[in-house]
Amino acid sequence: MYSEKVMDHFSNPRNVGELPDANAVGKVGNPKCGDIMKMMMRIENDVIADVKFKTFGCGAAVATSSMATELVKGRTVTEALALTNKAVAEALDGLPPVKMHCSVLAEEAIKSAISDYYLRQGIDPVPIVGCNVDCEHCH
Amino acid sequence: MFVYSDNAATMPLSREAFEAMLPFLRDNFGNASSVYGVAREAARALHGAREDVARALGAKPEEIYFTGGGTESDNWALKGAAEARRARGRHIVTTAIEHHAVLHTAEYLGRQGCEITLLPVDERGLVSPEQVRDALRPDTALVSVMLANNEIGTIEPIREIAAVTRAHGALFHTDAVQAVGHIPVDVTELGVDLLSLAGHKFGGPKGVGALYIRKGVRLPPLLHGGGHERGLRSGTENVAGAVGLAAALTRAVQTLPETMALVAARRARVIDGLSRIPFSLLTGDPVRRLPGNISFVFEAVEGESLVLGLDMVGVCASSGSACSSGSLDPSHVLLAIGLPHEVAHGSLRLTISENNTEEEIDYLIEQVTNIVARSRRMSPLWNEETQSPTERFWPQGVPASL
Numbered sequence: 320m321y322s323e324k325v326m327d328h329f330s331n332p333r334n335v336g337e338l339p340d341a342n343a344v345g346k347v348g349n350p351k352c353g354d355i356m357k358m359m360m361r362i363e364n365d366v367i368a369d370v371k372f373k374t375f376g377c378g379a380a381v382a383t384s385s386m387a388t389e390l391v392k393g394r395t396v397t398e399a400l401a402l403t404n405k406a407v408a409e410a411l412d413g414l415p416p417v418k419m420h421c422s423v424l425a426e427e428a429i430k431s432a433i434s435d436y437y438l439r440q441g442i443d444p445v446p447i448v449g450c451n452v453d454c455e456h457c458h
Numbered sequence: 459m460f461v462y463s464d465n466a467a468t469m470p471l472s473r474e475a476f477e478a479m480l481p482f483l484r485d486n487f488g489n490a491s492s493v494y495g496v497a498r499e500a501a502r503a504l505h506g507a508r509e510d511v512a513r514a515l516g517a518k519p520e521e522i523y524f525t526g527g528g529t530e531s532d533n534w535a536l537k538g539a540a541e542a543r544r545a546r547g548r549h550i551v552t553t554a555i556e557h558h559a560v561l562h563t564a565e566y567l568g569r570q571g572c573e574i575t576l577l578p579v580d581e582r583g584l585v586s587p588e589q590v591r592d593a594l595r596p597d598t599a600l601v602s603v604m605l606a607n608n609e610i611g612t613i614e615p616i617r618e619i620a621a622v623t624r625a626h627g628a629l630f631h632t633d634a635v636q637a638v639g640h641i642p643v644d645v646t647e648l649g650v651d652l653l654s655l656a657g658h659k660f661g662g663p664k665g666v667g668a669l670y671i672r673k674g675v676r677l678p679p680l681l682h683g684g685g686h687e688r689g690l691r692s693g694t695e696n697v698a699g700a701v702g703l704a705a706a707l708t709r710a711v712q713t714l715p716e717t718m719a720l721v722a723a724r725r726a727r728v729i730d731g732l733s734r735i736p737f738s739l740l741t742g743d744p745v746r747r748l749p750g751n752i753s754f755v756f757e758a759v760e761g762e763s764l765v766l767g768l769d770m771v772g773v774c775a776s777s778g779s780a781c782s783s784g785s786l787d788p789s790h791v792l793l794a795i796g797l798p799h800e801v802a803h804g805s806l807r808l809t810i811s812e813n814n815t816e817e818e819i820d821y822l823i824e825q826v827t828n829i830v831a832r833s834r835r836m837s838p839l840w841n842e843e844t845q846s847p848t849e850r851f852w853p854q855g856v857p858a859s860l
């Protein structure tokens with residue numbers, strides 16, 4: 320049901336853990352629905368210098384978090400904002416249809432962290448990031 | 459190490475079943491309805507299988523109908539009883555923790571004009587005879603309560619519930635798919651009208667089961683055709699399947715007391731080991747429990763990732779989390795026993811059998827402990843420093859044992 324890539328990222332998740340000097344933190348999902356992703360970034364000169372995640376969720380939730388961190392690490396904020404859930408899923412050689420929402424969550428987690436980055440500087444993130452994706456509903 | 463601990467999902471074919479089936483897969487291909495020698499042999503074997511199953515259940519051979527499995531038996535029992543008792547009424551009583559083979563059939567009958575009462579269960583998954591008595595109405599056609607639950611292993615007081623139901627004049631069905639071959643099941647002692655079982659849950663082949671229909675209870679045919687199974691379930695018989703089911707059941711029943719004692723002792727060891735994991739909770743009843751069932755919830759982790767993590771180290775297990783079922787909600791059983799969604803997502807079920815060695819039991823405890831810790835290290839709901847959840851999700855209060 321899961322691709323080899325998904326299993327690889329689940330078994331050996333990249334960039335998992337805490338990032339004490341993060342200046343951009345986003346948390347999306349809802350424990351009631353069974354998945355929460357917390358994305359932590361250190362952004363320097365608009366470049367994502369470091370990124371870590373913590374995820375409560377199924378295998379696909381862990382794998383999409385891990386892949387999303389790999390895809391944005393070292394990229395500019397603008398590049399990271401262009402990351403779509405489809406791109407995350409494709410990088411994992413696809414996800415089962417019922418697990419596509421995990422890739423949506425990964426995209427939202429990235430956007431949520433970047434929103435926080437702007438908020439901390441007193442900049443309204445909505446015109447740049449769009450909805451700040453603090454949706455409290457289940458996917 | 460490879461440890462198969464998902465025996466409630468299915469079991470490997472027992473040696474006895476395999477040996478009994480071989481002749482009918484290889485040499486004896488006869489249609490049990492034909493008249494020549496090879497067919498008579500098949501008919502004899504089928505008859506013998508029916509006798510063996512009847513003996514194992516305390517039934518008469520003519521009360522045993524072979525079917526295509528547990529799901530089919532449940533469908534037949536519910537739809538058949540609803541039709542047979544239509545003149546009496548269209549009210550059906552069942553429980554919130556039934557297998558989907560019963561629940562979805564009841565929902566279907568609900569759409570066909572039946573009225574369904576779903577009884578709630580207590581925090582251990584038990585239904586009481588009093589609850590059933592209170593739910594009975596003059597137009598109640600059928601009560602269906604499972605003998606043992608497939609997720610949490612709770613064993614229901616079926617003898618008392620059947621007595622209450624039949625005293626009232628309604629039919630009583632029990633889904634005994636998880637119980638047969640694992641605990642003593644005697645239809646006469648239980649006093650049930652209808653009982654479902656499935657071969658692959660006790661070492662028989664998949665795709666074959668049986669429905670016990672008490673003599674005197676008339677169900678309409680499930681399948682119309684050539685008149686097989688006393689005209690109620692037509693179709694050329696699955697001789698090898700029936701013979702395999704009977705051989706597996708005969709063996710399971712012969713060794714039942716020793717197997718139960720052995721498996722329950724190993725289960726106690728696993729439960730003891732896993733209870734040492736902080737913020738873990740045993741689900742189901744600690745005493746009225748299937749010998750092989752070990753079901754837990756672990757706070758701050760998600761069940762499907764536990765199952766995948768265990769798979770990486772060779773352990774087969776299952777979970778009732780939403781992600782495992784491919785739906786938005788965790789299992790209806792875990793919600794019915796009152797677990798909050800957030801906690802129910804962290805469920806893990808291990809179901810052991812006599813095939814699991816002592817070394818495997820040690821390995822299970824060790825690996826589950828490791829995998830829960832690994833998932834927690836990754837979880838934003840877990841504080842690694844304090845080794846406790848960052849948030850608790852018990853609106854009705856944290857259970858005493860946690």
Ligand SMILES: Cc1ncc(COP(=O)(O)O)c(C=O)c1O
Nearest residue numbers: 527528529557559608635636656
């Ligand atoms: C309690 C219960 N009822 C019914 C079934 C359905 O049996 P089968 O899959 O053999 O049709 C199962 C098996 O999953 C079960 O555990």
